[in-house]
Amino acid sequence: MKVWRLLRKSVSPRNFYSKLLYIINFFHLNEVKMLREVAIVGVGCTGFKSITPDMSYKELMFEAATKAYEDAGVDPRRDIDGFVCCSEDYWEGYSIFDEYVPDQIGAALKHLCTVTADGLYGLITSFMQIRAGAFDIAAVEAHSKASDILTFAGIVAFALDPVFNRPLGGHPHYIAGLEMKRYLYETQATKEQCAHVVVKNKKNALDNPLAAYGANITVEDVLESEPLFYPLSRLDASPLADGCVVMVLASDSVARKLTDTPIWIKGVGWNSDTPWLETRNWGRAIHTELAAEMAYKMAGIRNPGKDIDLFEIDDQFSYKELQHLEALKVCKRGEAGKLTEEGVTQRDGDLPVNPSGGLLGVGYALETSGLQKVLEVVLQLRGEARKRQVSDIKTGLAQIWRGVPTASGAVIVLGGR
């Protein structure tokens, strides 16, 4: 049956080789085991706002979960067994935030766990659980209640190494400034090119009803904005947002029953470089290079720039989009800035990057950021992105970095039919 399905799928010359490999692989592996495919079958999102004072985090999560289950056509109490939620205690103001999650997403007395990472890690966790045969249908939740936090920078500072870095004090985003300077130095990219990223993403966000920070601005506006950590200026940094995303995943046969437009998880990867600032690579995003390598191998992608039609990548700071594009091997090192300037990464360009508006336009929603990106890829692949719809796409990629001061990131490759 599975073979028939594979053959029935349209095999374009572009990915014929990988399909062939897959089929060969399939017969080989069949003797030992059969690995399941996993698809995203439902998505729900509250939208992103600078502040959500009228709702508790529980009510925010309930809204996103209700929408996701409706979208997937499932009843969580009856149909869903596995749940993954994503949170870090100090973002929430609770120790063991895991405690406060189950009820509002339908997970009471069910198999739920917390991954202290971005929602994309949660999605990958759920993917692994389904592949391992633990569940057929699972849900992933990530949310941000950043507006509950009164001392954001103080909490980020608390993530620094307590002995070697933290005692020096200061606003911890100086680390982004250090990184940006080195990146620009090594690649010859310019502040103007970074500003182009901001202009593009904020403009894309104007067409995204979920986005909080859409704007029509110019490169000069970005360059003239208040310097924070030279060369990083106010508008180079993505502002905080509240919001919640819930997604429903299912194993292959179940996914096909639930929806006509399953979005398949083709490849996943995640990686961490050293946690030490002192020995880390300041110019490159090693974590994303390695995560992409893993995801591409799994998805059978040999030429990312050609094989992938759409990118939703981390842009917590403007230069990160350029750095991450290069880490993803979409272009050569030092080329991303130029491509951005030339408009190649515009929504109607050859390499659409962050058509949702990215974190610069949608808002940096802490651990939800990765799922916001996956959400956009899902909507695009389903053809439901309305004004933002990029035409003729089959494969999309989402990527996230865990923010200052980490050197960790994750990548996912998604495909429609």
Add this chain to the structure above:
Amino acid sequence: MFVKKRVAVVGAGLTLFRRNLKETGRELAYEATKMALDSAGLNLKDIDCVTLGSAPDAFDGIHMKGENLVDGAGAWRKPYSRVFVGGGTGVFVANAGWWHVASGLFDTCLVVAEEKMSSCFPHPQYAFTTIFDPIMDRPLGINLVWIFALEMHRYMHVHGIKKEQIALVSVKNKGNALNHPCAQLPAKITVEDVLNSEVMVWPVQRLDVSPTSDGAAAIVLASEDVAKKVTNNPVWIDGVGWCIDSTYWTNRDLYYPKYVECAARMAYKMAGIKNPRKEIDVAEPYDPFDYKELHHMEGLLLCKKGEAPKLTEEGVTQRDGDLPVNPSGGLLGVGNPIAAAGLMKVCEIFWQLRGEAGKRQVPGDPRTGVAQAWGDLMQYGSVTVMRS
């Protein structure tokens, strides 16, 4: 049909458990990880991925502490993530390791648990006050022990259990820990000692409680192919289970841990265990308080509800009894660096099933064991079933 991949434990490592250790969290994680690798005869380059378990950041005093521990856990430039389900983390992280390998994504996985509670100074108790609801509970001046005393009291009330019966657990576990080289509070004590110890929150007394600790533990997991190459004595993770109950703990009857039963049923089903009492040879249920061992034996379906105190009285749960429970000495004896304590239980089952537990070895060549941890607001159960 879809056939599950088998996952084996091929190595384990443990640091001392102590009230304060000099090592940083990273250094502790490293020591346990290195020992686990060495015992498996593997190098770091043989490892495909890493999963870490660690309880609240408020202990170690580092926000996103998983990110701080990357190098100590052996995850430099490897796929790495941290799972966190409160006190349930230590056993749960073994389950996380299981799906990394069982998913077919990786052949080997390092599973590391670390806790450095002593950073929270002068007492980790503060960190515990922030686990509660800020509107309903924290304003009352709540203390962690309150809620366990409430649960313990409810359990005693419903089944008519006496403190003397519960104290036997503490006596047994602290005694068992005398043979554990890492133990923090091994002791030869009597039921009277427990009953005469300082009252903390009645019915919880000083000797009913496990200490706060620093420590780390690690295991190495491998797929069937790799496991057979590196050892002729693998221990298989045949069942994993986890479950969370509602947040609203004052809306639940605390006399029975339904969530542990739910987690156990998931793991037993996966492992094909139909009669846990008969089929399980050795158990390491979570025992941060003595009554919890009893509570969890019932949740693990090792006996009927309310029957665990009787089994304990009859000596069934002694190391040489019919169903040895916590032969390691448990958290009461070995110590309780939260996540590391949970993984210590998995290490113990590994050593017991390999026949390598030395003086702690339970007799009769045990073949099947279960480790379990519990956490959050008396709402989380995580269970791992292992076979030799």
Add this chain to the structure above:
Amino acid sequence: MSAKIREYPGEEIKTRDLMEGRVPVVRWRPEAKYAWAAGVAMSRFLKELKMGRIIARRCRKCGRIVVPPRMFCEWCFRPTDEWVYVKDTGIINTYSVSYLAADATRLKEPIIVAVIELDGASKGIGILHVLGEVKPDDVKFGMRVKAVWEPPGKRTGAITDIKYFKPVQEA
């Protein structure tokens, strides 16, 4: 290889050495302040406390009346439907006697804490609070208690607007 390993790593420090500064350390106190949005359910709950009332939510499907109130039913996974006042009386589901303060220091006078199932809420639905005007030895499971409120002028819209629960005679 527990039996084969001779030495286990870890360098112990005595708590006293740490206390008395004989071990080099770095100290830090984080800045981590929050203003949690109480949301629809708890904003109302707090307002009602200020007026001396306890409010719950009811789920029409399972019929449960739950407190603290929530806008969703966790067992039915649907929105709860209506506000219901419950009484400030109830019975003790379980209790304990604490000699420890929140910071683990020892109290001279113990605090009695209890889960109190409130009258008017569904069976088994309780809240955590403290007991007053009673000796530890006189507290019993199933005992009837009633809230003692702060006077109206002193209430702030907090769970501590109820000073404690005290025993009352069977109705």
Add this chain to the structure above:
Amino acid sequence: MSLERITDPREIEHWTGHMETDYVYTLGIAGEIFFREIKENAKIMGAKCKKCNLIYVPPRLFCERCFEKLNEWVEVSKRGMVHTYTVAYIDVDGSKLKEPIVWAMIRIDDVHGGFVHKLGEVNSQDVKIGMRVEAVFEDKEKRVGSILDIKYFKPVG
């Protein structure tokens, strides 16, 4: 979704609180040696991994690459090169700093690593990547065995 929402902004309640308490961090096995040398001798120590041929600064108990335990300590230079830098204009609370702070990643000569620290005795406009700098220590009696015992790094000829 909830059947009711708050429609009157005056009905919105917030509950304030914090997660602040005191922490003490031991310096660790490697950290203790490192800071003792800084405090007592104003020396910067590294730990050598023979297998990977790297000298870690700050020193570590283990090599993150090969996982060997490191027990060879070597004194390294107090000088290095600005690998990257930034000029911070705002403080941790978001307020504008009176004097901007120049932060830099300083690669100590011939080692793997160095310091993320502040630069002093220099105009922010004059800082360049590749610039030579040197550690400036606190006076001995003021040194406590912390990263703050290095006041800053200053340019050298």
